[in-house]
Amino acid sequence: MEAAHRVVIVGGGFAGLYAALTLKHVPVQVTVVDRRNFHLFQPLLCQVATGGLSPGDIAAPIRAVLSRCRNAHVMLGEVVGFDPARREVRLSDGTIAYDTLIVAVGARHHYFGHPEWHGWRGCSSICCIWSSSRTACSCSSSGRGTT
């Protein structure tokens, strides 16, 4: 029997999840790799930062989101590189072989050519659960909360 075509998707954000969901009925074997075990709904990070929502409200386990995709499985791992010649994704603790690779690792904030602004006088980015929660804590301890 011929081995299934292996699709590796790096990133369980919007792009990675939609790619996996789109392949739901395609006869391929999908592996979604993410450094986190949850999908984060980033547009609501500001509500967490201002104390309107709790972190759990905007995070969902990637396994749960893809539970109906019978051809997909989820792997927790930090991707550190790619070896296109060998068709392998390099993880901090191993490798995964692929036939087709989808890289959906998102984007990072930037400071318009001023990396030194990062962390300057409380100028922080709201890009993850931890930074949002930290902002909510610092707002409430300084009396700047929304309520």
Ligand SMILES: Cc1cc2nc3c(=O)[nH]c(=O)nc-3n(C[C@H](O)[C@H](O)[C@H](O)COP(=O)(O)OP(=O)(O)OC[C@H]3O[C@@H](n4cnc5c(N)ncnc54)[C@H](O)[C@@H]3O)c2cc1C
């Ligand atoms: C505060 C905030 C508000 C926003 N509001 C809006 C909005 O109102 N409307 C809108 O359209 N967009 C909004 N966006 C933008 C939107 O959230 C992003 O465009 C979208 O999340 C990008 O999806 P993505 O799948 O490309 O990346 P992401 O959602 O960032 O997903 C990338 C995934 O890759 C994983 N990953 C990254 N590197 C590695 C690695 N080395 N190894 C393993 N896994 C890795 C991450 O853990 C993550 O799960 C907002 C963003 C932020 C930060």
